[in-house]
Amino acid sequence: RALVTGMGHTSENRIAIVCDSDPDKLAEALSDGSYAGPLISAPRRIAAVGGKRDVARLAITTLHSASPEAPALLSLPEQAPYGRIAIDRDGCTLCLSCVSACPAGALSDNPDRPQVSFIESACVQCGLCQTTCPENVISLEARFNTEASAMQPMVLHSEEPATCTSCGKAFGTKSTIERIKSQLAGKHHMFRSDAQVNLIEMCDDCRINAQWNMEDSLLRTTSPRPRLRTTDDYLEAQESGLSVEDFLKEH
Ligand code: SF4
Ligand code: SF4
Incomplete structure (x- = not known):
């Protein structure tokens, strides 16, 4: 009903659930016109191929194309199974927990760089990514996007990888390193001096080497x-x- 109303039609008497199991009564219900509102457009055939959501999308966009006044983005009530997510980039550390949590394949990463991409047509607005995000930077918006771009991946957040200050190897993301630094530097007993804080910006190998060579290294002073x-x-x-x-x- 929200979709039909959003396209500029009345939703009055348009949608009904017919539960009759008697085929004769079902045929009667479908043909007597009691469930039909005024015709929106001439009936059109669609090839109902693909999964449930593919068929639904095809039906909705076909109806949309027959509604000249309809906007491309249709607002839907909260918890509708169509919509997009937004990520507040300032708070996102690109930990990729949301990508692992998404059951619909709407979120994906990039093996070559820290990045989160999103395909709107695949999102079922389940909210698992929002619940999983350790930084609470994901918000949901229920809507139906009729544009073809809704089926293409779009980058929500991307960053240059952090590089080790000692050997230059790429590891982690800059925002994650900065966040760890802000939480540990000067606050944790193992990260008081500048040399100790610098360890945070090194890859695993260089960190161990640097720790070993530090003056008061615990690695060397143990008996x-x-x-x-x-x-x-x-x-x-x-x-x-x-x-x-x-x-x-x-x-
Ligand atoms: S949005 Fe949240 S869960 Fe996803 S990468 Fe960013 S911080 Fe991690
Ligand atoms: S709301 Fe659900 S389907 Fe949509 S991106 Fe988040 S986890 Fe994936």
Whole structure:
């Protein structure tokens, strides 16, 4: 009804659910005209191929093309199964959790760079991406977009990858690194000095190297691992009449 009204027609007496299981009564209900409002256009045939949503889209856009006054974007009530999402780019860290959560394939990433793309015609407005987003930067808008662009992927957010300040290798995204820095630098006991904060901007390998070479590195200051005791140690200690601790001290 929202779609028909949005196209500029009256929705009065246009849509009905006919539940009759008796074929004769069903035929009668369909032919007696009691469910039909004024004709919108001459009846047209469509090839109902594809999935449920494909067929529905084809029927809706065909009806739309017969409605000269209709706008390209039709507003729908909240929780309608058509619409788009928007991402507040300032808060998005491109963690891609929303892409993993989308059950309809409406969201996708790019293997070559940090990026989220969206296909509006595939979105069922389930809200899973919004619930999953750790930064709460996704909003939903119910609507029907009749334009062909609704079936094409559009980039919602994209960023240059962050590069390691030591070796230049691409890793993570700049916004994620900046966010981690703002939360840890000077606030966490392991990220107090400049050298420690700089570790955040390094890739895994360079971070370990830099940590190892730091003056007060925990990696180097830990005591050596104790020697492993074997059965032979116990047997030899027994033969020499020593406790195993004393035997190990002497050998
Ligand atoms: S919108 Fe949210 S879940 Fe999606 S990439 Fe951005 S921060 Fe992650
Ligand atoms: S609302 Fe649902 S279908 Fe639409 S993009 Fe989010 S997770 Fe995917």
